[in-house]
Amino acid sequence: MRHVADRAGVSYQTVSRVINDADGVAPETRERVLAAMRDLNYRPSVAARSLARARTDTIGLVLPFPVDVTFANAHFLQTVGGVDRVVAENDYSLLVSSPNDEDPALSAHRRMVRQRAVDGVIVEAGMGDEGIELLVEAGYPVVAIGHVAAAVPSVQPDDESGAYSATQHLLALGHRRIALIAGSTPGNLAQQARLRGCKRAGTDAGQPLDEDLIATGEFSLESGHDAAARLFDRDVPPTAVLAFNDAMAIGAMQLLRERGIDVPHEVSVVGFDDTPTASLLTPSLTTVRIFSSELGQRAARTLIGMLRGTKVPPVPAVLPSQLVVRQSTAPARRD
């Protein structure tokens, strides 16, 4: 920087002003400085700037699983897509941290804390919340995406009402034996909310769900396939399946096709997420939309707002979810 200043015949402070687009610099001087910067192929050092300004203009993103696992899930994918977009728009950088195998619960957060390299952190809920506490204790502004117990601002889909309306839809179609393909981690709060929604819809309709018809999967296509296999091996198989994400719903549809069971005339299938592919399947998938990208965008905006000193309402921002009825659901056949 000093070199640039010399070459342009000004002081380093003036160079600094030019870099930061501060006013109070004569247009002609500015030009001279810019020229010198070009000539010397000069680039400011973020490290020095961060040090002096006590901020890094970087936002940390903590993932619940390794990169390849996390992004294999369409919901997380969309979510992070939204974050990425907003972050880039606001000239922040994105530093990602994912857990390693040794300490899946906390390593991603730990690494983020150890490196004091970000101004704030966005956490994808999915694992426990101890990690969030860790970040908060370390003094970071934190925004969570999804349901968290920790007292940090969060944006979350309305899982409960989404699950409620999906179940209601199936009940209205006359289905009585409704199977659920839930997640296998009962501690997960989103999972709990969805389950709550399903059950409430059942009891509200005077048709409580059969607990025996709740299978679990890992949110992957294969696990949905396998869970469905278990469900349809039963003596009295279900007439409808509600999976807690689209991938598992698609897996279930695969199994049904293998077994020659027609969707939707013999069995109805509902997913969760409204993945882009959901609408492209045949039959296209009835599913609960949760606006994942929007969720990510809001989280990023909220965090950036916090960094810029805006007040943030302490209540979680809940985005309504929405049932999208397509071809994979139909009235139950009379037994």
Added chain:
Amino acid sequence: MRHVADRAGVSYQTVSRVINDADGVAPETRERVLAAMRDLNYRPSVAARSLARARTDTIGLVLPFPVDVTFANAHFLQTVGGVDRVVAENDYSLLVSSPNDEDPALSAHRRMVRQRAVDGVIVEAGMGDEGIELLVEAGYPVVAIGHVAAAVPSVQPDDESGAYSATQHLLALGHRRIALIAGSTPGNLAQQARLRGCKRAGTDAGQPLDEDLIATGEFSLESGHDAAARLFDRDVPPTAVLAFNDAMAIGAMQLLRERGIDVPHEVSVVGFDDTPTASLLTPSLTTVRIFSSELGQRAARTLIGMLRGTKVPPVPAVLPSQLVVRQSTAPARRD
């Protein structure tokens, strides 16, 4: 840091030594310093450290598309998964940059250059190579994943021979009307290599491929579906389809199922990538394995090696690809 030093009754330099695990500090002193660090909840500032050491221990990752688009592609997903793993193992951080809509070709690289926040950059090939030149000019060590024209170290799958053996496999099964679902960006070098491999296999066997049977897609499931629709609308449809990634192959299989065309007995389908789902489909997909995760790991190791001063062979590291024969290919029926 000064505070810690005071509290431990030593100088700041000694604290620095403890932080960096340098020797020449008495065990008892070390303990005292560590205790003080804990008491004061002290965390070193990366910014200051980066400034003083002139490195950031951060590696940049430049994606060819926005996050959600890039990671929807299984190959990129695996690749970055590999990078992430190695980066974390070596205590580096990962800073990701993806293009924005205004300047898809260069914005990701530009942002990376502007922020002088990384020690080196890994670039996922996919877009043009000007961006790489930009990074090199800015003085960054760069490693590319995939085929690039720029003179930087790269790791790449052996696309040509993979495509060659896939085509050869189909020819050996007696197929004569082999359709290709290629990418729609002819400038892409990986694409060119695959095309070259296919054509060479054809001519080597005395059965040059029919140029009219080359459709294009966007590497998505839907585009594969649509490309297949165009191919099978022809008067004389192909008897085999070779798609340039698994997603498009799966899309093609979907179309065939819709039209009641049996795979593999009526039409054989081959994919590219060996996505995890490929083996789980029915029929399971014959595909070309390209070890994406391994590719990412190597790229990361290469870059870290460069940063640590290891010499890097200037030739691109080529990982052999490998045809995995499953159920979606079968001998051609006699016409």
Added chain:
DNA sequence: GCGCCTCTCGTGAACGGTCACATGACTTGC
């Protein structure tokens, strides 16, 4: 008892910027 070496620790400068304030030239108002 002296010089020398090793171990442990401290000091000053530098890294490359930003911030708060000071300074000088030129307008403006009366």
Added chain:
DNA sequence: GCAAGTCATGTGACCGTTCACGAGAGGCGC
């Protein structure tokens, strides 16, 4: 014509580390 108020620029200190030295304490050999 002079005080006061802009505008443009320069100066010194500081951000929190690391690096290259230097220096004191203790052990050893002779």
